[in-house]
Amino acid sequence: MHKSKFLPYLEALFAVMVWGASFIATKIAVGEISPIAVVWVRFAMGIPMLLIAVIARKQFSFPKAGDWLYFTLLGFLGITFHQWLQSNGLKTAQATTTAWIVSTSPAFIAVLGWMVLKEKLSLLQSSGIVLAMLGVLAVVSKGDLSTIAVGNFGTTGDFLILISSVNWAVFSILSRRGLKSHPSTLLTFWTMTIGWLITSVAFFAGKNYVEIPLLDARGWMAMIFLGVFTTGFAYIAWFDALSQLPAAQTGAFLFVEPLTSMVVAAVILHEQITLVSVLGGAVILIGIWLVNRKS
Numbered sequence: 001m002h003k004s005k006f007l008p009y010l011e012a013l014f015a016v017m018v019w020g021a022s023f024i025a026t027k028i029a030v031g032e033i034s035p036i037a038v039v040w041v042r043f044a045m046g047i048p049m050l051l052i053a054v055i056a057r058k059q060f061s062f063p064k065a066g067d068w069l070y071f072t073l074l075g076f077l078g079i080t081f082h083q084w085l086q087s088n089g090l091k092t093a094q095a096t097t098t099a100w101i102v103s104t105s106p107a108f109i110a111v112l113g114w115m116v117l118k119e120k121l122s123l124l125q126s127s128g129i130v131l132a133m134l135g136v137l138a139v140v141s142k143g144d145l146s147t148i149a150v151g152n153f154g155t156t157g158d159f160l161i162l163i164s165s166v167n168w169a170v171f172s173i174l175s176r177r178g179l180k181s182h183p184s185t186l187l188t189f190w191t192m193t194i195g196w197l198i199t200s201v202a203f204f205a206g207k208n209y210v211e212i213p214l215l216d217a218r219g220w221m222a223m224i225f226l227g228v229f230t231t232g233f234a235y236i237a238w239f240d241a242l243s244q245l246p247a248a249q250t251g252a253f254l255f256v257e258p259l260t261s262m263v264v265a266a267v268i269l270h271e272q273i274t275l276v277s278v279l280g281g282a283v284i285l286i287g288i289w290l291v292n293r294k295s
Helices: 002-030 035-056 065-089 095-102 105-116 123-140 156-181 184-205 208-214 217-242 247-269 275-292
Strands: none
Touching: 002 035, 002 065, 002 095, 002 217, 002 247, 035 065, 035 184, 035 208, 035 217, 065 095, 065 156, 065 184, 095 123, 095 156, 095 247, 095 275, 105 123, 105 156, 105 275, 123 275, 156 184, 184 208, 184 217, 217 247, 247 275
16 A cells, blocks of 8 residues: 555656766766767667656557658657767766756747747746756856856756756747557657667667776776666656656656755765855755646
């Protein structure tokens, strides 16, 4: 009784904590091999796990003829381009800063929903978007907002991560159509698989496979975490939680993700937890909370 009642909450918490730690694992991995090799190996490990989950749930099917182009677009945006942005961004961006920036995706989703889908934005939600952006500026500039005026704040990686946050919002808006006619696990499986196949073209053309032996024990631990836990177990747990809990409750767990990143980055990468980072992060979370409010 208690197990079935609390398991979905534990699964959602597990997923977001793993995703929060994934930025640290990616930063370690891209320190040893190229971003494209990291992405390729990661999804080569995770996709078979998702396939097993889809088959076990009796959800497997091939996309219809008219859906292949749509799935290819999702695969390119959600996997190939998105992971390229984040893994390249993490070469110079701090894992903690990355997590805070990525947490702003709901704000961009709300803006795109308003611009493209003509969804209404309340004054409260608009205020939340502004707050979230101010929080990002504070985190990226490390509290010295005067650097914004001269265009000399943040790293190249910070900008790539910000673009990835906007890109994820575009991907999320486009995914809504597919989620109406496909189970979320199946949609994720095909998106990942096609995105990984597109990445494979660049991976083999650039002969990035020769880099894989360069991974040391720490690098392999990071890759196994990314492939098995981040791409495999976390997605399976998240979709299981989504199927049993209201969307608003599971969405609330996403606030744990940047907090997990901050703690894990401090322990493993020795990134400093600064007052500016904490305060800027708090402003972002308050802003995103306001964006997610319905009234």
